[in-house]
Amino acid sequence: MTHDALNSLGHSTVPGPPPDLGERLTPRNVPLGGPRAMTVRRTLPQRTRSLIGPWCFVDHFGPDDVSANGGMAVPRHPHAGLATVTLLFSGQVLHRDSTGFTNTVRPGEVNLMIAGRGISHSEFSTPDTTRLHGIQLWYALPDDLRHGPPEAQHHVPTPEIRPGGTVRTYVGRIAGACSPIDTRTPAHAAEALINPGESLDLPLDPNCEHGLLLDTGSVSLAAWGADGVEASARTALSPGALHYLPAGLPGVRLHARPGPGARVVIMGGPPFDEDIVLWWNFVARSHAEIVTYRTQWQREIGAEPGPAPGPVRFGPYPSEPSGALPAPELPNAQIRPRTRARGQQ
Numbered sequence: 001m002t003h004d005a006l007n008s009l010g011h012s013t014v015p016g017p018p019p020d021l022g023e024r025l026t027p028r029n030v031p032l033g034g035p036r037a038m039t040v041r042r043t044l045p046q047r048t049r050s051l052i053g054p055w056c057f058v059d060h061f062g063p064d065d066v067s068a069n070g071g072m073a074v075p076r077h078p079h080a081g082l083a084t085v086t087l088l089f090s091g092q093v094l095h096r097d098s099t100g101f102t103n104t105v106r107p108g109e110v111n112l113m114i115a116g117r118g119i120s121h122s123e124f125s126t127p128d129t130t131r132l133h134g135i136q137l138w139y140a141l142p143d144d145l146r147h148g149p150p151e152a153q154h155h156v157p158t159p160e161i162r163p164g165g166t167v168r169t170y171v172g173r174i175a176g177a178c179s180p181i182d183t184r185t186p187a188h189a190a191e192a193l194i195n196p197g198e199s200l201d202l203p204l205d206p207n208c209e210h211g212l213l214l215d216t217g218s219v220s221l222a223a224w225g226a227d228g229v230e231a232s233a234r235t236a237l238s239p240g241a242l243h244y245l246p247a248g249l250p251g252v253r254l255h256a257r258p259g260p261g262a263r264v265v266i267m268g269g270p271p272f273d274e275d276i277v278l279w280w281n282f283v284a285r286s287h288a289e290i291v292t293y294r295t296q297w298q299r300e301i302g303a304e305p306g307p308a309p310g311p312v313r314f315g316p317y318p319s320e321p322s323g324a325l326p327a328p329e330l331p332n333a334q335i336r337p338r339t340r341a342r343g344q345q
Contacts, residue, residue: 021223021235022244025049025211027060038069038132043213043242045278050338052211052244053269054139054187056082056278060213060240062133063090071125071132075322078297078314079115081146081276081283082138085171085189086111086123089215089263091132097121098317101152107134110170110189112153112181116141118293118313119150122322135213135265139187140276140283148184155181164200165256166193174266175202188268194219194256201228202266203251210245210268212237212252217262224251237264247271275337280327287334294327301326 025048027041040059050056064071072093086093086105093105097113098120105111113121125132141148157168160177169177172188188208194200194217201224204210212221220234221243230253237243245252247270256262277284282293296313298304301324317324 021221021232022246023049024238025242025244026238027240027242030059032059032061032072032074038064038072041240043240044211045338049244050276050278051140051272052242052267053209054141054185054272055137055211055267055269056140056276056283056338057136057138058211058213058242058267059136060215061135063131064133066091066125066129066132071129072123073125073322074123075325076120076122076317076320077281077325078118078120078293078327079113079281080118080293080313081115082140083112083114083183083187085137085139086113086134087136087170087189087191087265088132088134091129091134092126093129093132093134094124094126095121095152096318096320097150097152098315099150099152103152103154105154108159108168109154109156110179110181112155112171112183114141114148114151114153114184116146116148116150118296120297120314120317120324122320124322135215137189137267138283139183139185139269140272140274140278142185142272143274143285145184146283153181155179162200164198165195165254165261167191167200167202172269173205174268186269188266190266192254192264192266194254194262194264196256196261197258199253199255201251201253204245204249204268206248206250208268208270209247210249210266212243212245212254213265213267214239214241214243215263215265217260218257219262219264220255220257222253222255223249224253275339277335277337279330279335285337290335291330294330297327303327
């Protein structure tokens with residue numbers, strides 16, 4: 001869909017009830033990799049909502065003083081059935097994975113890692129990083145694509161200057177700009193910088209759900225109406241919270257209060273109607289699959305005796321001093337499926 005077509009969708013002259021501006025998902029603090037590791041603010045998944053489009057996991061971190069908490073130090077660990085997107089606002093992170101891809105992620109760039117049937121990787125702040133600040137998102141792969149080959153990609157988007165601010169589209173399509181990254185399934189993510197005291201209009205695909213995460217600044221949200229007039233009362237975005245927008249909205253207006261400006265991360269995609277089983281770093285369709293993934297990982301890294309069930313899934317991997325992260329213990333009960341709107345059943 002072209003930028004002009006998306007804009008025309010945002011200025012409907014058909015009267016109707018005020019648009020539904022969704023719900024607010026508040027973050028919870030989670031230590032990344034263990035109790036002594038840096039803390040992230042996790043807004044997905046939640047008990048009330050597991051998915052926004054295909055996005056099933058959102059971790060927001062920093063700005064953190066690396067000298068105080070050690071920064072990001074996550075040894076080699078596995079993923080399956082999903083893709084990860086890493087965005088940084090300050091600092092740098094070295095990524096290495098079992099496909100042989102090695103890259104330093106920097107602010108204004110994106111790393112996409114598609115796990116497919118299985119991948120393993122490590123993430124470490126670079127030695128020259130003093131402040132670390134960013135976000136990591138995962139999206140679930142649909143059943144017909146989740147057993148595909150693993151792959152990693154890197155992209156540096158060109159900032160798009162728009163009235164009221166700047167938009168960087170990292171994956172998919174947001175606000176008329178399209179990323180060349182191959183996501184294999186529709187998944188969209190962008191960063192919007194809003195000028196102090198100004199409004200930035202974002203056309204949205206009405207076939208998609210969206211999530212807005214306020215990183216910095218003070219921002220209010222309104223839906224578009226006829227001739228560019230706001231069609232809903234303004235809703236204040238809460239810092240660090242993830243604001244869910246249902247499908248059907250053709251566009252929103254983000255207004256930043258006077259001050260230092262604001263940053264909002266936008267993610268979206270068509271509603272993901274498959275039930276998923278999400279545990280640790282795996283997205284599966286059953287408890288039995290999770291058990292198989294865990295057993296394969298533990299035996300591939302030598303954390304449990306016995307041969308891995310089936311061919312190597314998460315390797316090979318170059319040796320590194322940090323070693324590999326063993327999987328946690330499985331819960332005693334069956335891991336129940338999660339649905340798009342109801343969370344874990």
